[in-house]
Amino acid sequence: MSRLNLLEETRYEKLPVSVYSDEQTASVDVAKRIASLIISKQEQGKQAVLGLATGATPVKVYKELIRLHKEEGLSFKNVVTFNLDEYYPMKPDADQSYVRFMNENLFSHIDIAPENINIPNGELAREDIEDFCLKYEQKISGFGGIDLQLLGIGRTGHIGFNEPGSAPNSGTRLVTLDDLTRRDASRDFGGVANVPTKAITMGIGTIFKAKEIILMAWNEKKASIVKKAVEGELSSDVPATFLQLSPNVEFILDQDAALSLTRFDTPWLVKDCQWNDTTVTKAVIWLAKELNKPILKLTEDNYNNHGMAQLATERGPVYNINIQIFNKLQHTITGWPGGKPNADDSQRPERAQPAQKRVVIFSPHPDDDVISMGGTFIRLADQGHEVHVAYQTSGNTAVWDDDVLRFMEFNIDFAESRSEGASDLRATYNEMRDFISRKLPNQTDPEEIRTVKKLIRKGEAIAGARFAGLSDDRIHFQDLPFYDRGKFQKNVSYEDDIIQTMELLQQVKPHQIFAAGDFADPHGTHKVCFNIIVEAMVRLRATESWTQDCWLWMYRGAWHEFETHEIEMAVPLSPQEVERKRLAIFKHQSQKDLPVFPGDDSREFWVRAEARTQETARAYDQLGLAEYEAMEAFVKWKF
Template identity: 45%
Template sequence: MNAKTASQTSKAQNEPAFEASRQASNRGTQRERLPVLIFEKPSEMSHRVARRIANLIEERQAVGQELVLGLPTGSTPIGVYQELVRMHQEEGLDFSNVVTFNLDEYYPMDPESLQSYHRFMEENFFNHVNIPESQIHIPEGDIPREEVERHCIEYEHAIEKAGGIDLILLGIGRSGHVGFNEPGSSRQTRTRLIILDEITRKDAASDFFGEENVPQEAITMGVGTILDADEIILMATGEHKAPIVREAVEEEANRSVTASYLQDHPNASFYLDRAAAGELTRVKTPWLVRDIEWNEQLEKQAVIWLSKKLNKAIPRLESGDFYRNQMHGVVHRYDSIDDLTRKIFEDLRQRIVYSDNLIKNERVILFSPHPDDDVISMGGMLDKLVANGNDVTVAYMTNGSVAVFDSDVRRYLRFIEMCGPTMGLEGEAFEHFNAKRAEIESFLDQKSPGEVDIQEVQELKAYIRYGEAVAATEVMGLGPEHCRFLDMPFYKTGRVRKDPVTQADVDVVRNLLEEVEPTNVFVAGDLSDPHGTHRMCYQAIRDALGEYRDARAGSDGQPAANAAPLVWLYRGAWQEWEIDRADIFVPLSKADLGRKVEAIFKHESQKDRAMFPGAYDEREFWQRARDRNCDTADTLNGLGLPEFYAAEAFVTTHEMP
């Protein structure tokens, strides 16, 4: 590679950091130790990063130089890769001058394995662009152990020979690691074999169909290797990343959070979606770091925060409480602090909606990403919707088959065998069943961890989830006729990693909307699902509702009065709505919560030991639901509002963000 000119290097180094600093100026970023850009949607972040890479590629091509990229795997960068692929296929972006070095690979790991980062990069990026194979570098996870050290040294030499990394993309683990540089890694480390942290292995468990199948080691670029790059962009999405992002950005650099070392780099930036930025001081409590332009939402956020901090009910807050917590501006907006606290208190009180005031005799679609999200997240509301005479359709968007253990398949096959004579399953039909069962049992006996199931097994696992879903709705007074199993195409890979959402998925949702013509739809809004299914289902529903609304517009182009159903966003499986963001709280009695838990229990394949419980919450789903609903009620009580046993929270909107 030709030597980079000083002007090009300066431009590559300074442009994103300058842009981030400019956008963040006067926004209370003094606690942030490096530039941070916040995007409303992950797609906006992906497009910005992809455009940055495309610009660098074109700049280098103009002067006959190569561009050296450091690339990560995982769900966060997929959007970047998809946008780069689109640019290549639709805009002719040429990647022939790009050299790549991937951050890491599990060890040991067959490059053809479903979990291999070699395979990940090929499927998501390399197979779709024209980077010469000789210019692609990924640590080798299938070499003999005695050759690993030499391979790591050679990887470092290859980076050096390429002229160093111009731009490296990073994600961040829940423990704060970058690459596989686990807590305790020093900033001088280079490419090496490392033992994986417990949290990292838990986070990877879903890809490997169980933590016990996750390799204990990996080969990773070192912190020093990463910090040698000219430019660093770390991307993070989702609420579950927010706490560690704040620590990496606002706390001093330390060995416990290796991402914090990026503070020492002259051209490192964090790119965050709104959810991942949620714990930053300028987002969560902006009045502590800047003079803000107060509005009703910020007032509510601040009053609730102060009430919880001081453990005082909202009506008991005094002006001195606000002055002592740097909230002078909001005090001066009102003649009396009582006017403010009364306003916020009454706003929250009116958001508590009892059964008699909930919707009645309307057409409702409840979209459930997995076959149990409906009862886990809004079982109490579902119970009340049915009691109020609404025409409820529960639409299960995916079959959830990958979350069923093989042992459950064996159990149901044994059940069919035992009850076959009772049900008249005899003769040729019984022989056919036994032959098919033997075929399935043989596959399961020889199946390796994480191997994609044969079609018959995938279907059996789907039917197990479907049967459980019907049983759960029966607790609420519904039946099979109220259940729709959409089996959306993006999910049907047989693997944890799914295909992108396409128009085919949107069409499935739109067809149901056109058939039912709902006045209200309920949609999962907890987008921190670590497997991405909730986020992808949300996208498909949002796009389908847009098409549905446009199709029902009048001849003048204006939407018909009933064109847009009211959207209720629910949470519960992965997090709960914050008190200041919720539009409606639905109180639950002890008996209400008991029926909800009973319905959750019907999902026997997910009980006790779920396949993918999520790495950052070891409770069973029924425990999460119970605790979150009780915590919501306790928080409302602490604010001075009526005391309930439990409560579910919802956000309502006519336009899904």
């Protein structure tokens, strides 16, 4: 690509951005740049001063630096490091401590001198913090400033822990954490209530003085905030936008984190496109939403005035394009998610035959099935298909400790009423209560407590599936081993999870599989569970003929829906079906009112689910299609 074309394509971007195919490739490249700096400084007899970040983003960079040290002899003896931040208060040996993080992910594996490591002190007395912060700044200056500063970006737009409202000239200081930042950290602390409300962080002004700044972001979860930081106006509401003022900054992204940038999201605004069915669909839907007009009312002027003149010229007249996209969307709508028997299926998302299909609905957690596709679940059962549901994990981490005691007290009372073994139960109960009373944030529960939590979720899942119309022999509580194993091991094998999934699929031999297609968090349970299903199917497809007729439909969780142009099957729900879905969700009582891990949406799951499906229906209605109460959306996985 010529420099002129590149400048045109990136004209919305207010700072340099490099996009890599994946996180691993980008991380290796960043590590090589750090290594080059270290070696250059060594040759000059100088120290290399690095500003380092924590969290999931830089882990693979550190892993590559360790490899370079152990396999290629890269020495860190001339390296001085300053970490961005630390929670306050925080003991250095706590599981969530950034001291511990840096030791485990970098420092303990290289030859850096301990006296050259600098991390904000989370154990200080409150009255000593201001003096510590001043000396931290002075120490950085004493080394001539930071040569290269690594950054991640939080979903509030924070860099370091500089939350919205931070001043562009701010220095190292004590800050209050944003609620979203604390919710994002809640899994590391065993619940948002355990996340510290304060942190010590380098300021934006401190970061800005670095001779080179590299901000890294991976996966689709960061795409929207990356767009604001790169293309948005300068604003203290998004502190990362202040990096636009630096002549020494570069954003390093993987493809998913770059998805919302104009050159990838709406490329027709910046360059001539290679139009295909996907980009045409996306562009026409975008134009209709941009102008708040039904698709069939879009005009040639609308196309010409919004970067789509090329499309109008190549594929026009535009009314024909409008009809084509309208019909395409119309054909995604079906009241028969298992296929309509004895019907022409050439324009339908699912096959007519066989009329009664065998279906497996995989649910990563014990409530994802009814939250995300409860209406379709009920519809499939009502229409006579052989529906199975498989709960992939126990979900035991998402049960309140109080519920464990309440269920144990019920069992003790029941046993006493029948004079059956209450003393043994009471002894176990007392041990549980003692543990819970002194439990540390995110401390792993003993087996007895994990078992009770698992049984609570299992009972709720069975109740929800029964309500949807399933008999007990079609309800499978897999309790895949990786879920609990991950609490004790960093490197987890998924082989037994894959084999267990293969055995279930071989037992049912489904025509349809429904699975959670949430990929925004590549390390999350949904992504792991989906990968297990796909690997199981890939292996089975090599030998089992029934797999060639098995379709895999992806649904989304309660937070984000597929974009309208992505949807391949939309199942409309009546008001009565919306209510039935709500009642199925209510069976999961341990997740009602306030779940342990609410994410970035404080609403109850049933409220989120209804709002999401209503938004999908509204999007179709605004494009000029039929108006429905709600819609559940699906995308077909291509093997």
